[in-house]
Amino acid sequence: MKSTFVISAILGAGVLFSSLVQAAEKFVIGASSTPHGVILEHIKPKLAKQGVDLQIKIFSDFIQPNVQLVNKNLDGNYYQYRPFLNDFNARNKTNLVAVVPVHIEPFVAYSKKIKSLNELKNGATVIIPNDPVNGGRGLLLLAKLKLITLKPGFHQLKKPTDKLPTIKDIATNPKKLKIKELESAILPRMLDQVDLAALNGNYVLEAKLDLKKSLYIERGQDGTNVWAEYLVVRPEDKNKPVVQKIAKALNEPDTRQFILKQFKGEIFPAF
Incomplete structure (x- = not known):
């Protein structure tokens, strides 16, 4: 029992x-x-x-x-x-x-070829994400760094619904930069082949890049x-x-x- x-x-x-x-x-x-x-x-x-x-x-x-x-x-x-x-x-x-x-996450300007934005030559190749939002953010970053100017009406986002620029919205490109759009995930792997890249923070971390070596870091802490x-x-x-x-x-x-x-x-x- x-x-x-x-x-x-x-x-x-x-x-x-x-x-x-x-x-x-x-x-x-x-x-x-x-x-x-x-x-x-x-x-x-x-x-x-x-x-x-x-x-x-x-x-x-x-x-x-x-x-x-x-x-x-x-x-x-x-x-x-x-x-x-x-x-x-x-x-x-x-x-x-x-x-x-x-x-x-930060959004950064990164390069393995130059140590300062002042070294970026005329005709340099710059890569940005190819989706509309991160690509637009990449263009806003280039504009913030005074590498390009954008048509009137575009500015750093103050609210999530603000309009983002596209390649067609570039007004001036003084250095005649060759701006190419590629999938965000592959941008870190292209750094040896280009002069400058606009990178999403998560892909910087995944690629184990040294964030401190970025030429510019946009922290995104806008309140x-x-x-x-x-x-x-x-x-x-x-x-x-x-x-x-x-x-x-x-x-x-x-x-x-x-x-x-x-x-x-x-x-x-x-x-």
């Missing part, structure tokens, strides 16, 4: 444990590998204790995380700022929504979080408890301290 009782108790405990494991709510989130994926890995154990099974899917491009979210292959993503999200929604007639800002990276979900999911748990974990003081310590000033908390 005693043995039967022990076996029953063990089996019962096993069923209970299995039920608890099964009770964890799966949430598949798309992200860039760093810093987004690193930050998500940091909050994953904390969320597990709250019954959330956070499954992180890493992407190397800026389009698929939104496409997969719209198609419901993802439950959320974390890799983009609002100007990019707004542009995606407008172009695709979607309505993905930003939940909370998490961090701000309005225009360039902050957000947790993004479908509109009908924004208020779901699981989303709110993830949002809270991403904005906790412990996450803030992790960002500051882990990335040593290369990125900044946006909360």
